[in-house]
Amino acid sequence: MSLIELDGVGRTVILPDGERLEILRDVTLAVEVGEHVSIVGRSGSGKSTLLNLMGLLDTPTEGEYRLDGRATSGLSQRQRARLRGAGFGFVFQQFNLLPGRTALQNVAAPLLYCGGRDFWRRNRLAADMLERVGLGERADTMPEKLSGGEQQRVAIARSLIRSPRVILCDEPTGALDVQTGTEIMDLLDAVAAESGATLVTITHDTMVAARAHRHYRLDAGVLGPLDPAVLVPPRQVIAS
Numbered sequence: 001m002s003l004i005e006l007d008g009v010g011r012t013v014i015l016p017d018g019e020r021l022e023i024l025r026d027v028t029l030a031v032e033v034g035e036h037v038s039i040v041g042r043s044g045s046g047k048s049t050l051l052n053l054m055g056l057l058d059t060p061t062e063g064e065y066r067l068d069g070r071a072t073s074g075l076s077q078r079q080r081a082r083l084r085g086a087g088f089g090f091v092f093q094q095f096n097l098l099p100g101r102t103a104l105q106n107v108a109a110p111l112l113y114c115g116g117r118d119f120w121r122r123n124r125l126a127a128d129m130l131e132r133v134g135l136g137e138r139a140d141t142m143p144e145k146l147s148g149g150e151q152q153r154v155a156i157a158r159s160l161i162r163s164p165r166v167i168l169c170d171e172p173t174g175a176l177d178v179q180t181g182t183e184i185m186d187l188l189d190a191v192a193a194e195s196g197a198t199l200v201t202i203t204h205d206t207m208v209a210a211r212a213h214r215h216y217r218l219d220a221g222v223l224g225p226l227d228p229a230v231l232v233p234p235r236q237v238i239a240s
């Protein structure tokens with residue numbers, strides 16, 4: 001049994017003029033515990049839509065999504081929200097940090113609504129997470145005073161704070177230069193390996209994709225294998 005199983009999944013929306021737009025078509029994908037899978041596609045190919053489905057932010061209009069062998073189609077909004085909060089960490093291109101809150105407050109934010117023990121020890125957990133991503137000294141700094149790479153580290157610390165089983169990354173290096181992007185991917189790989197988390201990375205960057213164990217390509221909403229010849233080994237580019 002796979003952790004994530006998409007079985008003939010589609011996502012169609014009805015546009016205001018009544019036209020049907022098929023964003024994803026017949027997507028079948030299985031992701032195992034601890035794997036790193038990448039999905040490469042051009043702008044508009046449906047990457048974010050696919051990631052949103054996996055993260056229970058959106059629902060398929062066709063097919064079935066099973067998480068840990070359990071069908072997600074019958075879940076209530078409340079059950080989906082609970083599973084999402086406990087099971088998934090998200091890392092986005094634009095960091096999505098709360099302005100006017102310190103790095104520590106940003107990292108602790110997912111624990112504000114979880115209740116129980118973790119609510120009361122949220123600041124200590126957040127400080128530990130910031131240490132883990134190399135920003136222990138910057139806990140009291142506002143995001144706007146941090147570099148792009150540092151902001152993404154804060155976002156990674158925030159994504160890890162509830163010990164997710166899956167980290168979903170949407171263009172995690174898209175707003176960073178190549179060197180900083182490489183450091184961020186090194187960090188993501190390291191923290192995922194340490195915690196045994198599964199990593200799914202969607203990107204248009206074949207160098208970022210090359211780091212995964214398995215690679216897919218999304219083309220106009222259709223998922224298929226990626227030709228390994230297009231993958232650029234990361235070290236080779238840094239060295240040149």
Ligand SMILES: Nc1ncnc2c1ncn2[C@@H]1O[C@H](COP(=O)(O)OP(=O)(O)OP(=O)(O)O)[C@@H](O)[C@H]1O
Nearest residue numbers: 013015021023041042043044045046047048049050
């Ligand atoms: N709710 C929606 N209503 C109408 N169109 C949508 C909706 N969601 C997505 N789309 C369209 O579906 C296509 C795929 O969107 P998606 O954001 O998944 O692509 P993407 O591959 O992530 O693109 P990018 O790399 O530019 O972010 C786009 O053409 C987008 O405009």
